Amino acid sequence: MASDLPLTPPPGAAADWTVPQDWASYTPADHATWDTLFRRQVEMLHDRAAPEFLAGLDILRLSRPGIPDFAELSERLYRATGWEVVAVPGLVPDAVFFNHLANRRFVAGRFIRRPDQLDYLSEPDVFHDVFGHVPLLANPVFADYMQAYGQGGLRAQGMDALVNLARLYWYTVEFGLLRTPHGLRIYGAGIVSSHGESVFALDDPSPNRLGFDLSRLLRTDYRIDTYQQSYFVIDSFADLLDQTRNTDFAPLYAAVADLPTLAPDAVIPQDRVLHHGTQAYARRMPAA
Numbered sequence: 001m002a003s004d005l006p007l008t009p010p011p012g013a014a015a016d017w018t019v020p021q022d023w024a025s026y027t028p029a030d031h032a033t034w035d036t037l038f039r040r041q042v043e044m045l046h047d048r049a050a051p052e053f054l055a056g057l058d059i060l061r062l063s064r065p066g067i068p069d070f071a072e073l074s075e076r077l078y079r080a081t082g083w084e085v086v087a088v089p090g091l092v093p094d095a096v097f098f099n100h101l102a103n104r105r106f107v108a109g110r111f112i113r114r115p116d117q118l119d120y121l122s123e124p125d126v127f128h129d130v131f132g133h134v135p136l137l138a139n140p141v142f143a144d145y146m147q148a149y150g151q152g153g154l155r156a157q158g159m160d161a162l163v164n165l166a167r168l169y170w171y172t173v174e175f176g177l178l179r180t181p182h183g184l185r186i187y188g189a190g191i192v193s194s195h196g197e198s199v200f201a202l203d204d205p206s207p208n209r210l211g212f213d214l215s216r217l218l219r220t221d222y223r224i225d226t227y228q229q230s231y232f233v234i235d236s237f238a239d240l241l242d243q244t245r246n247t248d249f250a251p252l253y254a255a256v257a258d259l260p261t262l263a264p265d266a267v268i269p270q271d272r273v274l275h276h277g278t279q280a281y282a283r284r285m286p287a288a
């Protein structure tokens with residue numbers, strides 16, 4: 001999502017900003033890039049990703065290898081949780097993004113990174129959007145959370161609170177960790193789709209790992225240029241959904257507006273600290 005885009009869709013896109021995926025236009029090299037990334041991440045994630053993510057991975061194993069055909073993927077996903085995947089040309093305005101989520105449509109980029117970009121990409125491609133996000137959309141509880149987030153986004157418009165709400169998405173959907181009886185596990189799409197951060201988020205002493213705290217998180221800035229300096233750990237997807245659904249966000253936004261914004265590496269007295277990070281990695285990688 002992005003706040004600074006014009007509200008009219010670009011040429012070739014529908015009024016809701018969707019475009020055809022045009023699956024036939026992918027080259028063999030494009031499909032090979034997907035297959036390489038897919039294999040590498042599945043191998044990496046088997047003892048790192050949340051069990052719900054791993055269970056959802058099967059949704060991506062379609063009738064052909066390579067980049068999933070959104071039509072076939074959507075059919076399967078719809079049967080599981082009533083969600084669909086639609087292609088968009090790139091970032092879309094906030095209102096368009098929220099409206100799709102509120103109607104159980106996940107917007108995905110259709111391009112795939114070049115083979116020399118396997119490890120770093122500034123804009124989300126189809127591997128991030130589909131491998132990272134779609135498996136959890138096959139989980140009924142997480143599927144409801146994503147819809148609730150979209151509905152919350154529509155309500156937040158005009159409340160001057162989108163910057164706060166975006167932090168909830170960032171620290172859960174993109175970079176969330178889950179506590180399990182076997183230790184911490186990854187569920188955020190930004191982590192599961194990154195070879196390097198899949199290790200860093202769980203194993204590196206640098207970042208903070210803090211218990212999920214909704215009002216605290218709405219105040220917390222984040223880095224978009226490197227690995228996160230703090231990760232927030234949820235106890236369960238059911239708890240995340242309950243807290244999002246049962247919280248009246250309007251007074252929360254008002255309360256947060258009176259408090260200072262917290263830096264990405266902040267640890268404050270109210271935090272449930274699972275690991276107080278050294279921030280050594282962040283010090284080696286100064287802000288861009």
Ligand SMILES: [Fe+2]
Binds near residue numbers: 124189
């Ligand atoms: Fe994402």
